[in-house]
Structures are given as structure tokens and as C-alpha cells.
């Protein structure tokens with residue numbers, strides 16, 4: 001799977017990413033990696049060759065890397081998970097030094113489109129904490145519809161947080177194709 005959209009190439013992780021992924025771990029910077037990522041640099045090769053692809057092989061989703069086309073640098077990751085009966089959850093992260101350039105918006109729009117048009121999904125959903133303004137904004141600009149709030153649905157840092165729920169279905173793609 002490979003998508004080229006705007007300044008980004010969005011593709012599966014591969015062995016060519018070993019040096020960059022190792023450097024992220026060494027620097028303690030995990031934002032550009034999926035939630036389940038290697039704990040230590042010596043696990044990177046095996047993770048890139050096998051573990052990161054298990055999700056797809058199990059039919060549960062994909063973990064994808066966002067690469068800045070001009071520099072070849074990994075700037076973030078985006079994934080589809082919990083695929084079940086045509087519905088899946090999308091999640092993303094962008095490295096601190098590359099935020100605010102529209103990368104999360106671009107990737108969310110492109111990967112959701114792929115999921116709905118080519119991936120056999122009828123619904124892509126997103127949950128974001130209501131205080132995560134950057135994520136809410138990226139979802140809105142990508143063309144997601146905010147459906148409501150799950151009150152106190154997430155427990156993090158010792159307290160409960162409200163989660164905003166967004167979705168995109170195939171009829172939303174016209175909106176998603178026209179960035180505001």
C-alpha cells in the first residue's frame with residue numbers, strides 16, 4: 001500500500017526505515033511510530049521485517065509511515081485499526097518539529113479515502129480528547145464529521161477525559177477532497 005498526497009508519501013514501514021526508527025527510539029521520540037512500537041533499538045529490525053505487518057496480516061488494519069517527499073524524512077505515522085464489519089478506527093501522530101504543516105490533515109484525508117474507496121470500509125472513525133485541539137482541527141479539515149462526545153470515556157494521567165467522536169463515510173469524500 002502506497003499513497004502519494006501533497007508533500008507526503010504514505011506507505012508501509014519497511015527495512016529501509018531502520019536507521020530513522022532506531023534514531024527516534026534513541027532520542028525517546030515515539031510520536032512518529034505506531035502505539036505498539038519496539039521498546040529498544042535492537043528490536044527495530046525484527047519489528048520492521050515482521051511485527052509491524054502482523055496487524056495487516058491478521059486483517060485488523062495497517063500501520064503506515066508518513067514520509068516527507070522532499071527530504072525523505074519520516075515525519076509521522078498513521079494507522080487503521082480495529083477493522084470489523086466494514087468499520088475501522090484511524091489514528092495519527094506527527095513529530096514535534098514537523099507539526100503545523102498540514103501533514104496530519106493530508107494523511108488523514110488520503111488514508112480515509114483509500115479505506116473507503118479501495119479498502120472496503122464503509123466507515124472510518126476517530127476518537128480524540130476534546131482538549132487535543134490540533135487533532136480535532138486536523139480531523140475537521142480532513143473532512144471528518146463530529147458526531148458527539150463520549151463523556152469521561154478515557155482514563156489517562158490519573159483522570160478521566162471526554163472524547164470527541166468523528167467519522168467519515170463515502171458520501172463525505174466530496175468535502176474531504178476540497179481542503180478549506
Ligand SMILES: CC(C)(COP(=O)(O)OP(=O)(O)OC[C@H]1O[C@@H](n2cnc3c(N)ncnc32)[C@H](O)[C@@H]1OP(=O)(O)O)[C@@H](O)C(=O)NCCC(=O)NCCS
Nearest residue numbers: 092093094099100101102103104105128133134135137138
Ligand atoms: C495531532 C497532531 C497529529 C496534528 O499534527 P499536525 O501535522 O501538526 O496537524 P495539521 O498541521 O494537519 O493541523 C493542525 C491544526 O491544528 C491547529 N493547532 C495545532 N496546535 C494547536 C493548538 N495548540 N491550539 C489550537 N490549534 C492548534 C493548527 O493550526 C492546524 O489547524 P489549521 O490548519 O486550521 O491552522 C500532532 O499534534 C500530534 O502528533 N500530536 C501528538 C499525538 C496525537 O495527539 N495524536 C492524535 C491522537 S487523537
